[in-house]
Structure formats: C-alpha cells, structure tokens
Amino acid sequence: MSNTIPMSDVSAGGGRRFPLYLTLAGVFVTIFVVFGLVLILFFNRESRRIEILGSNDLVDRIGDNVRLSIAELYQPAQNLVDISSKSAALAGTSLDERMQALGALTEALRLNPTMSSIFVGSDDGEFFLVRTVGDRRVAARTLESPPGSRFAVQSIERDDGQALETVLFFDDALGLVGSRTVGAGDFDPREREWYRLAMESTEQITTDFYVFFTTGEVGLTFARQLDGGRGVVGADLALADLSAALARQRITEDTKIAIFDPATRIIALSTSEMSVPVQAPSSEEAVTMPLLSGLDDPVYRELADALDGEVREGRFKIEANDRTWLGSVSAVPTRRGSDIFLATMIPRDELLSAVDQVRDRSVLLSLAFLLAAVGVVLWVSGNLSAALRNLAREAGEIRRFRLSRPVEVRSRIAEVDDLAITMGVMKTSLQQFFEISRALSAEKDYRKLLEMILREARKVAHADGGAILIMNDEDTALEIAILEDTSSGAHFGGTSSLEPQVPPVSLEIEPGGIMHPDPDADTARRNQTISIDDLAQDRVFDSTAICRRYGWADGADKSLLNVPLTDQKGEIVGILQLVNARSLTGDVTAFDPEVVPAIEAVSSDAAVALDLRRMLQAQKDLLDAIIHMVAGAIDAKSPYTHGHCQRVPEIARELAEAAHNATDGPFAHFSLTDDEWEELHLASWLHDCGKLTTPEFVVDKATRLETITDRLHEIRTRFEVLWRDAEIGYWKTL
Numbered sequence: 221m222s223n224t225i226p227m228s229d230v231s232a233g234g235g236r237r238f239p240l241y242l243t244l245a246g247v248f249v250t251i252f253v254v255f256g257l258v259l260i261l262f263f264n265r266e267s268r269r270i271e272i273l274g275s276n277d278l279v280d281r282i283g284d285n286v287r288l289s290i291a292e293l294y295q296p297a298q299n300l301v302d303i304s305s306k307s308a309a310l311a312g313t314s315l316d317e318r319m320q321a322l323g324a325l326t327e328a329l330r331l332n333p334t335m336s337s338i339f340v341g342s343d344d345g346e347f348f349l350v351r352t353v354g355d356r357r358v359a360a361r362t363l364e365s366p367p368g369s370r371f372a373v374q375s376i377e378r379d380d381g382q383a384l385e386t387v388l389f390f391d392d393a394l395g396l397v398g399s400r401t402v403g404a405g406d407f408d409p410r411e412r413e414w415y416r417l418a419m420e421s422t423e424q425i426t427t428d429f430y431v432f433f434t435t436g437e438v439g440l441t442f443a444r445q446l447d448g449g450r451g452v453v454g455a456d457l458a459l460a461d462l463s464a465a466l467a468r469q470r471i472t473e474d475t476k477i478a479i480f481d482p483a484t485r486i487i488a489l490s491t492s493e494m495s496v497p498v499q500a501p502s503s504e505e506a507v508t509m510p511l512l513s514g515l516d517d518p519v520y521r522e523l524a525d526a527l528d529g530e531v532r533e534g535r536f537k538i539e540a541n542d543r544t545w546l547g548s549v550s551a552v553p554t555r556r557g558s559d560i561f562l563a564t565m566i567p568r569d570e571l572l573s574a575v576d577q578v579r580d581r582s583v584l585l586s587l588a589f590l591l592a593a594v595g596v597v598l599w600v601s602g603n604l605s606a607a608l609r610n611l612a613r614e615a616g617e618i619r620r621f622r623l624s625r626p627v628e629v630r631s632r633i634a635e636v637d638d639l640a641i642t643m644g645v646m647k648t649s650l651q652q653f654f655e656i657s658r659a660l661s662a663e664k665d666y667r668k669l670l671e672m673i674l675r676e677a678r679k680v681a682h683a684d685g686g687a688i689l690i691m692n693d694e695d696t697a698l699e700i701a702i703l704e705d706t707s708s709g710a711h712f713g714g715t716s717s718l719e720p721q722v723p724p725v726s727l728e729i730e731p732g733g734i735m736h737p738d739p740d741a742d743t744a745r746r747n748q749t750i751s752i753d754d755l756a757q758d759r760v761f762d763s764t765a766i767c768r769r770y771g772w773a774d775g776a777d778k779s780l781l782n783v784p785l786t787d788q789k790g791e792i793v794g795i796l797q798l799v800n801a802r803s804l805t806g807d808v809t810a811f812d813p814e815v816v817p818a819i820e821a822v823s824s825d826a827a828v829a830l831d832l833r834r835m836l837q838a839q840k841d842l843l844d845a846i847i848h849m850v851a852g853a854i855d856a857k858s859p860y861t862h863g864h865c866q867r868v869p870e871i872a873r874e875l876a877e878a879a880h881n882a883t884d885g886p887f888a889h890f891s892l893t894d895d896e897w898e899e900l901h902l903a904s905w906l907h908d909c910g911k912l913t914t915p916e917f918v919v920d921k922a923t924r925l926e927t928i929t930d931r932l933h934e935i936r937t938r939f940e941v942l943w944r945d946a947e948i949g950y951w952k953t954l
Contacts, residue, residue, distance in 0.1 A: 245602075296331070296335070299935065332385065337456045339374075349374040351371070361423070365398070411595070427441045440459075472566055475490065523547070543567050566655065618647055652680060673829070685706055685800060688796055698727065742761065754779065756778065788810075853912065
C-alpha cells in the first residue's frame with residue numbers, strides 16, 4: 221500500500237509562512253530604516269561636532285574681522301594726526317595760513333566719517349578746528365550752523381591777550397555759507413589734557429574718554445606735537461561714532477559687540493544699553509565709564525561673570541535671555557599697547573541658522589528619501605512577488621493537473637522570467653503527455669494512432685518530419701508504417717491513401733560485418749537512441765537510404781533522431797524517427813539533448829499503445845477468422861444454402877452504405893459509427909450461426925413439418941386412434 225502525503229499537510233518546517241512580498245518588503249524596509257536612521261543619527265552627531273568646530277572658527281574669524289574693523293576706526297585718525305603734525309600750513313600763525321589746509325582736512329573728514337573733528341592748538345593759545353556738521357546733529361545744533369552747511373571751521377585767535385573765536389560754515393564744495401564771531405570764553409588749548417600729554421611726549425598719545433568742550437559729546441582724542449614743538453595737532457573720535465561703527469559690524473540682528481578696558485570698563489557698545497554721564501561743556505573732567513556687570517542687559521552681565529574680573533582672550537559660551545550665545549574676546553592693538561579688548565557675542569541660533577536649516581533640510585531630505593525608498597521597496601517587492609505569486613498559482617494549477625491554460629507570467633527579472641518560461645514549457649509538456657496518453661488510450665484506429673504518435677512527437681521536438689518504422693512478423697526488417705516531411709512535402713502511410721513505396725530496412729548483417737551501418741538498422745539492433753546532428757558531416761553511419769526515403773539530394777543541414785519503440789517485455793517493436801529540428805529562428809539544428817528524454821517517454825507510451833493495438837488487432841483478426849470459418853462451415857453443411865453466409869455481408873454492407881450516404885429521403889439523417897459498422901459486419905456474418913447445431917433434415921426440409929421422412933401420416937393415424945377411443949367411450953356409457 222502506498223503512503224500518500226496530502227499537499228495541504230506539507231509546510232515549511234511546520235512554522236508560520238509569510239508571503240514573499242511581505243518578506244522582501246520587511247527585510248528591505250528594515251535595512252533601509254536602520255541604515256537611514258543610523259545615517260541620520262551619525263550625520264546629526266557629526267553635524268553637531270562640525271557645527272561646534274565651525275562655530276568656534278566662525279566666531280574667531282568674526283572676532284578678528286571686527287577687531288580689525290575697530291582697529292581701522294582708530295588707524296585713519298591716528299595716521300591723519302601723524303601726517304598733519306608735519307604740515308606747515310597747520311603750523312601757521314594766522315587763520316589765512318591755516319585755511320590753506322582746509323581742502324586736505326575736509327577730504328580727510330569725508331574719507332573718515334567716524335572722525336568728528338581735526339584741530340591744532342598752538343603754543344600761543346590759538347586754536348584751529350575743522351569738523352563735520354552736515355550729518356552730525358549735535359554739532360550742528362551746538363554751533364547753530366546755517367542750512368546747507370557741511371563743514372564748520374572754528375578759529376580762536378589772541379590779540380593783546382584777548383581771545384576771539386570765529387566760526388565759518390562751508391558747503392560740500394567748500395563754498396562759504398555763513399560766519400560769525402563770538403567770544404572764546406575761557407577756552408585755552410594749552411590747558412587741555414590732550415595738549416599737555418602731547419607736549420610731554422614725542423609720540424602720538426590717546427586720551428581717556430572725556431566730554432568734548434564744544435559739542436558736549438563723550439569721546440577720545442588722538443594728539444601729537446607739531447614739528448618744532450610750536451603746538452599740538454589732534455583728532456576727535458566721538459563715542460557715539462564709535463558705537464555706530466560697532467553697530468555696523470554686527471553680522472546678525474542681535475549680535476552684541478563691546479569694547480572695554482582690562483578692568484571691564486565700557487569703552488563702546490554696539491547697542492544703546494549704556495548710559496554715559498555727560499559732564500558740563502566747560503568741564504574737561506574724564507567721564508566715569510560703567511562696568512560690564514553694571515549694564516542692564518543680561519548678556520553683558522553674563523559676559524562679566526564669564527570673565528570673572530580677569531580679561532583674557534579666547535572663546536566662550538554663555539546662556540542669557542533663554543538663548544545660547546557664542547563669543548570671543550580679543551585684544552585691540554593701539555598706539556599705547558594692547559590695553560583694550562573687544563568682545564563679540566552672537567546668538568547661536570542666528571549664527572548657525574543657515575547650518576541648522578541645512579541640517580534640518582538634510583534630515584527631512586533623508587527622511588523623505590527613506591520614505592521614498594520604502595515606497596520603492598514596497599512597489600518593487602510587490603511587482604516582483606506578483607510574478608512569483610502568479611507562478612505559485614500556476615504551480616498550484618499544475619499540482620491539481622489543470623493544464624488547459626498556458627502560463628502567461630512575464631517578468632523583467634531574468635531568473636523569474638526563465639522560471640516562468642520553464643514552468644510554461646513544463647505545463648505544456650505535461651499537457652501534451654496527458655493528451656498523448658489519452659489519445660493513445662482512446663484511439664482505436666491503428667493508422668490514426670500511428671499518425672497521432674508521429675504528430676505529437678514532432679511537436680515536442682519541433683521537427684520538420686519523421687517516420688514510424690514497424691518490425692515485421694519475422695523480426696528481420698523494419699517496414700515504413702507512416703512518413704511525413706513538411707520540407708520535402710513527402711507524406712504516405714497512416715491515414716494517407718498513399719502506401720509507402722520504399723523498401724523495408726533489413727536487419728540482417730552481411731558476411732564480413734558492416735563498416736557504416738544504417739542508422740535505422742543500428743537503432744533496432746542495439747535498441748538504443750541515435751542522434752545525428754548533421755547527416756552530411758557524419759562519418760559513422762550510412763544515411764543514403766534515409767536521404768532517398770525523404771527525397772533529399774544529400775544530407776546537408778539535416779539532423780536525425782531515432783528512438784526505439786519497445787514493448788513491456790523490452791522487445792523492440794519499431795522505431796520513432798524524427799528529422800530536421802528547428803530552432804527559434806527557424807534554422808535547422810541538432811536535436812536538443814534535453815528534448816530526447818521527452819521523446820523517449822513519448823515513444824515508450826507509443827510502443828505500449830502500438831503493442832496493445834497490435835494485440836487487439838490480432839485478436840480481432842482471430843475473431844474474424846473464426847467467424848469466417850463458422851460461416852464457411854454453415855454454407856458447407858447444406859448444398860441448398862451454399863454461399864448464403866458470404867453473400868449476406870456483402871448485401872448488408874451495400875444496403876447500409878446506400879443508407880449512410882443518402883442525403884435526402886427517409887435515410888437522409890441515417891449514419892453509422894465505426895462500432896455500428898463493426899456490429900453490422902459481425903451480425904451479417906453470424907446471422908445463420910444457429911444452423912451449426914440444427915439437424916440437416918431441418919436445414920434441408922421441404923415443408924415446415926417434414927423431415928427426411930413424411931410424418932404427416934403419423935399425425936393422421938394418431939388423430940384417428942384418438943377419435944376411435946372417444947367414440948368407443950361414448951357408446952359404452954349408453
């Protein structure tokens with residue numbers, strides 16, 4: 221008893237199974253998600269590290285740039301003072317002589333808008349000053365400059381100990397637009413701090429912040445002794461101009477810049493948080509600058525806490541106003557040494573806003589790419605698994621032996637497409653084998669069976685033609701039962717009306733052996749398959765008879781496959797021969813070795829079917845011979861009915877054919893099947909079979925109740941005796 225395992229009980233190791241598209245999607249999505257998250261986290265960490273390094277470098281560069289910019293605010297004024305100290309015009313003793321330098325001084329003010337004024341104080345107490353009033357509201361308001369004024373010249377001259385101040389107003393083209401003469405009051409340049417310091421030094425000096433005499437602004441002065449020591453030339457730099465210059469150096473909206481001394485006293489700020497106490501205009505007392513820790517802004521207070529009373533250069537980070545501030549402290553070189561410092565503080569979110577935006581966009585782009593990759597993975601896995609799902613469904617159809625529909629699955633993936641093609645070929649081959657098996661078992665006509673076997677074998681091998689050779693009764697030769705060749709048009713045997721006109725293939729071996737045997741005879745002798753790729757190039761076999769059989773002039777570009785037909789006993793009953801295999805391009809090629817097993821399988825079924833049909837035919841012939849013998853015996857039994865049993869089948873066949881072929885009349889729809897023809901044949905031959913057991917005197921009777929002797933008198937005598945007995949009995953009763 222065979223043990224059959226139901227297909228439903230077969231599972232992958234007994235565990236839970238998942239569809240391929242979910243497996244592929246899950247694997248690739250997991251890989252992409254993990255890989256993407258790792259990259260995002262790594263990029264985020266590295267971007268923060270690079271951000272810190274970049275921010276430090278950026279803060280350093282910004283601090284250096286601001287420091288250089290601040291130094292450039294001082295440098296032009298300091299250079300101008302050095303150059304002016306050599307000017308002979310400024311060393312003049314009269315206003316007219318000093319006015320000769322007006323053009324140069326006003327041009328210097330144009331080029332250096334942060335300078336508020338340039339002046340000369342002589343050793344005789346005279347004073348000459350040029351300042352800008354056009355865009356300086358404090359100076360213009362203090363001097364009451366007329367409309368259109370761009371520059372103002374203040375000159376103090378002394379005559380007999382009396383000081384006289386003259387104020388001249390010029391437009392942009394140095395045209396005089398107004399003037400006035402006023403008393404100089406108690407102003408004497410020789411009493412000013414800048415004059416005393418400059419006269420005591422041969423180098424340029426820089427004052428502390430103080431209140432300017434004329435405008436009341438807070439600022440500082442660069443001064444130097446004139447050549448010859450007859451006076452001092454100086455340039456004023458107002459604190460408001462310095463703060464405005466700092467404000468222009470801010471790289472972001474909330475950037476804060478502070479200049480302070482080593483004691484953290486404010487020199488200038490980029491904002492207006494500092495309130496400087498202004499002394500009276502007549503006072504030259506130095507102002508008291510506030511400390512960083514005394515400002516209202518928490519940022520500056522945090523900076524003071526970070527410095528902790530000791531100013532040192534370097535980077536720092538503070539937290540203030542709920543923001544992180546990145547900054548640096550650097551020394552600003554001056555003529556008297558690096559005794560002032562510059563602090564630049566920038567909100568981190570503003571400084572690194574572009575970097576944060578790039579990082580955020582990169583993260584969003586990575587997430588978008590990750591989502592897109594997940595979508596692509598799902599789409600690809602869906603498409604890939606769709607083809608495999610269809611193939612699995614086709615495999616299920618094959619498993620259930622539903623082979624009627626071809627496999628129509630196609631894929632751009634080579635392996636999947638090859639699998640689909642292979643399954644299609646397998647399904648078609650199984651369908652062909654099943655059809656061949658059904659046809660072989662159903663077909664009763666021997667000739668049609670031969671034709672069917674050859675046709676199906678040609679389909680499997682994609683051959684132009686072929687033949688079936690059957691072993692004769694003596695097992696000495698192969699006789700052509702059917703031959704077809706589409707290339708030459710040859711077709712005989714089978715259901716064709718043409719009988720084979722070629723001699724049988726002899727299997728007898730001539731004395732001395734055979735140098736080049738015939739392929740057909742060698743196949744039958746050895747009971748082995750023979751495949752010849754090119755008959756013209758083959759040097760083993762003699763294919764002359766085969767070429768002549770198919771009507772070929774030669775064997776060029778001809779291929780051949782001989783498969784023996786063996787019965788259940790292993791005895792050869794014939795040969796299935798195929799010629800000229802065709803490739804997909806239509807060229808004649810050798811038979812594919814992978815096709816040969818399929819042809820052998822077909823030939824095996826064909827051999828069994830042919831052997832069965834031969835046995836059935838032999839049985840039929842035996843039965844027909846017995847019937848003919850019985851009919852002959854019946855006809856020979858009586859000389860009066862001699863030939864009757866032979867004549868009835870002929871008459872019955874002719875009558876049935878006339879009715880079968882009728883197209884009108886009462887027999888127009890009458891027809892007989894092959895089995896009915898066979899039944900009519902048997903009935904016509906056996907209609908008198910009962911005469912075998914009937915006595916001759918019955919078969920040869922003259923009348924109905926007569927045998928060889930006339931028994932009618934015996935019946936009459938019996939009737940008379942019966943009548944006599946009846947009559948005697950009647951009379952006895954009287």
